[in-house]
Amino acid sequence: MIRVFLLTVFFSLTAAAFDSWDCITTNKNCPGDNSGSGSGSDYPGQRRPGPISSDPLPRTCNETYTNAASSLRIACGLAPEYDCPLFNNRPYDSLIQALDIMSATIDTTPECAPMKETMSGVHDNTQRIREALVVLQQYMSQPDSLKDPVSGQLPVGQLDEHIRIAIESATRLGTVFSSNPLLRSECGRELMGTGKVLLALNDIANNLAPYALMAFAVNPAVGMTAKFALTGGAAATSALSTFVKMVDQNTVDMNVPEHRMAILQNTCQFWKIDRKISYMRLASTQQIDEITRDLQKEESLFEERVGEPSPALQATIASRQKMDIDTLEIERLVSRHHQGLMIYEAQLRDSRNNPLLACVTGHELLGIFQSGLSGFNSTPAFPAAMLNVLDAAAQLRPGVAPDTRVSTLGAFEAIARRKLAATLRRALDESVHDEEAVNRCADQSRAWVGSLRQTLTLSLTLTNEARDFFEQRHAEDAEYVFWRDNNENLRQSQITHQRIVRALRTLAADDSVIQRSELEQRHHVLKSALFGKRGFSLGRAPVHEWLEHTLRIFGNRLSSFRGNLRTLQVSSRELVPAAPEASPLAHMTLENLPLESRAHVTACRVLKNAWFDWSAAIDHLGAGEFMCDMIDELLSNTISPEIVRICVGDESFATKPTSSARLAALKRSLLDARLSPPFSSKDWAVLISRKMRELQCPKAPFSIMNERSSP
Structure with missing residues (x-):
């Protein structure tokens, strides 16, 4: 099924080569993820799943071996401390906890007191991550709350900046803790000897990946920082570089539980990165074709579920479709006028201590208003067209008594506009210095522009009320409700499809070659560190x-x-x-x-x-x-x-x-x-x-x- 939360769908389809569909799209336990409650495979690469035996044996991994006398069946589980959060949507407090652990460990390690400047940099970077998370967490949990109330657009530039700050800060933390001077110092040996900082660094870096992935999935315009995180780069490698350095310098100790966990964590991370690289090597066209086929299946299922609508339902659907067209057009016009009005609102904000500038701004906009009414086109232009948009929104509910809010606001706008026109001549007369007239003109300019803003706001309110009114009128129509719910599922699938295709095409662009190359290089370094002969006295791989x-x-x-x-x-x-x-x-x-x-x-x-x-x-x-x-x-x-x-x-x-x-x-x-x-x-x-x-x-x-x- 395609209609699931966008991040989950995006992970599922773009990560088909490294995570199972059931693990991502259901509540089943993923590798190292103890948040799910379902059953099923609890670890990657399970080859021979089977039911859990009823014999009183402690369990390990699902597999059956039989001899003449009996059989041994054991099922696999993984303790919570061995989780591998890379590219998983971890709880927000896990990241905060990782930041707290890192800060507390540093603060309580006396050997680090002489390295005040380095440790201060660590605290600064953890604080930057905390501050960025305030916005990013809100984006993850309630993205609609960050949208502009009029334009409905997300603040892409702001999100890009917070993502950049968070990932760059995490990368700097990795750089600090993988630096040779720190690792060779008493402070570094003490911090890394316990393994707590290494695991905290893993959690910090890896927990940031979902934020970048979510932002990129919703809007690929979010910048190269998020894009690099999507290909598995920045967020995944800063902590791993620290681990590689520890292996190089023969400081990994199997007798330290945190070090054993670090090896398992980093191996799990490597497994996921390896699967992700495999996906990145596939042709994006093939992936696009695959999800397009899934969407077509969804459309076919929709037709089968709904069947042939009755004449009454056909009439209701036609009314609903007309309303959708009308409301979407009104919202499009409101968004366009919003962009134009913002320019003059900004000028008025900048002129709080300059009444003359506010008056001139009102004069300029009034001139545009009047020229828009008498232009070559029969349809009024901005800003006069805002009144037409409000009238159109007021007519979305036929048969309902006229809305007094529309007439009241229309009268207020007309009076404010006439008062502004009446004050302009004396206020802008250069031969007369009338400060009071200038102040009145500035006040009337702000009042009139404020009425135009209220016009846009009321237009959107009326469109939302029209939708609610239509649904309430047909709430008891079971045939319509069934059609509506299934149609909404299909619509969300289509939106998701478009977003995923857009992201896949962006990833296939030439500029992502650098990211894929960089990821491959880091992938090779990590693979060598984990599986190659390096760092241990016996020449064993970690x-x-x-x-x-x-x-x-x-x-x-x-x-x-x-x-x-x-x-x-x-x-x-x-x-x-x-x-x-x-x-x-x-x-x-x-x-x-x-x-x-x-x-x-x-x-x-x-x-x-x-x-x-x-x-x-x-x-x-x-x-x-x-x-x-x-x-x-x-x-x-x-x-x-x-x-x-x-x-x-x-x-x-x-x-x-x-x-x-x-x-x-x-x-x-x-x-x-x-x-x-x-x-x-x-x-x-x-x-x-x-x-x-x-x-x-x-x-x-x-x-x-x-x-x-x-x-």
Whole structure:
């Protein structure tokens, strides 16, 4: 469906190569976006979705592996702190929070006190972003509130300036924090060592992208700053440059949680930028053709839904269409006259302390008024034509008593005009110095021009009232209401189509080549930083190091799980030494472990520890799988081969793989009974869950063991 909020539609159609349609146009969770409430794919690149199993296992990524005994199905989730906001419409307060975190971290870092000038620049730039956001947020949430009340136009120049200030300020922040002097200083090491500033910088830069994208989608005339943000440039790269510098200088530490998050965040950002570049390389004509076909489908669906209108509906539609034509023409004329009248209103504002200038301004406009009435054309010209526009607006509701506001305003305008004409001769007589006459002339000039402004305002008011009157008259006509609602959907689709096509054509213009080239260069630098061999003592790429660290923690927790299994097996057999167990842990019963006995407490503690180890191990494995799924489409010959082996193994589309991915092998190992006889790790986990219930072990607090992984 095309009729959705403009920003969402624009993102969806122009980003078809890097975000799924369902993720953008519905309330489903997007990669790293925990704002949605729907179900579905929670991460990019998901290859084998499936339903969530009902077994009591903690979840990672949707995938099923089966052996002769059982199957393992795990579903993927992502913790909120790992979100990736690039090109997503983040809440306004998230950006403010990022600014607050950055400022607070700097203020509470004593090592930064000697760098007052640099830190002052950081505060100045964050303040500029805050001030620009006041207007940009209003534009995002209530764009109509910024429109001129008469012309109906958005203040494009003002918006362009605020966007420029915000993005340039964010870029300057990135420049400051990626500078070698800062990174090498005690202040830089302290700030970047915690990772908070890096994550705040990511959020600041990335949260600005939707504002620029929204402005560009509504009006491509918004300038090159917004256009650069649209191609993924300025807003996406200032924070990334800081991360690249940290990798270069070997300051990324996998033991710092914020650094691990930064790698995941930047990888997610890179994934989205990569998809966006893929789109930018497509021919814009193809995209225009595609959305045009979508619009044509919408038009066909409209015809099918509405069907053949009855004679009564045809008459109502004809009346509605005539009213639409008349009101749009009145609004067009009002907008044109508004532009002309603004010139004289500005002159009168500038002449507040100069009555003679105000008088001359009124004299000039009165002369134009009189010449417009007696010109060669039969139709009066500006400003006399304003009265005709008001008369036309007053006739939009046939059969309704004349509006007294029209006659009152008409009389006021005529009297003000005649009074101005009466004062002009003496006020402008150079042989007579009559200051009082000049002041009266200035006052009458302002009064008359004010009446002309009221004429335009009342004309627009009458057009809006005419529309409301028509709708109220037909509110009980079900056939008309059905036609109107569907027609409005189609009209909005057509408007959206025109805007998107205009933006796509602008992007295809020659001047966007520079932006695409710049984006490609930054894309290459970031890809090298994330996936290349640089910065780490072992020569590992940051993403490779992140995967190795995560899988190492997985192995540690799995080993601890199996250690607890051995303890449980030995202790269970010792409960009844004379009788061999019919099955593992068979002696662990309430008969042998009475409630509230010390033995019962100890058994429950070991069971709980084993369950926690299993839950944590699965979560770590799921985190690694999330990363692999996210970068699946990025794998190429420029990616570190170790990353490829972890995620997909030796993959070839022409032959069977010679080796499987390490991740897949680790998941299969959880189903292999030979590694933890007589059961697989997964079956042991199910048994432990059952034993905890049988022994009535107290459940862990919700904050410790979440609902999904509780036995």
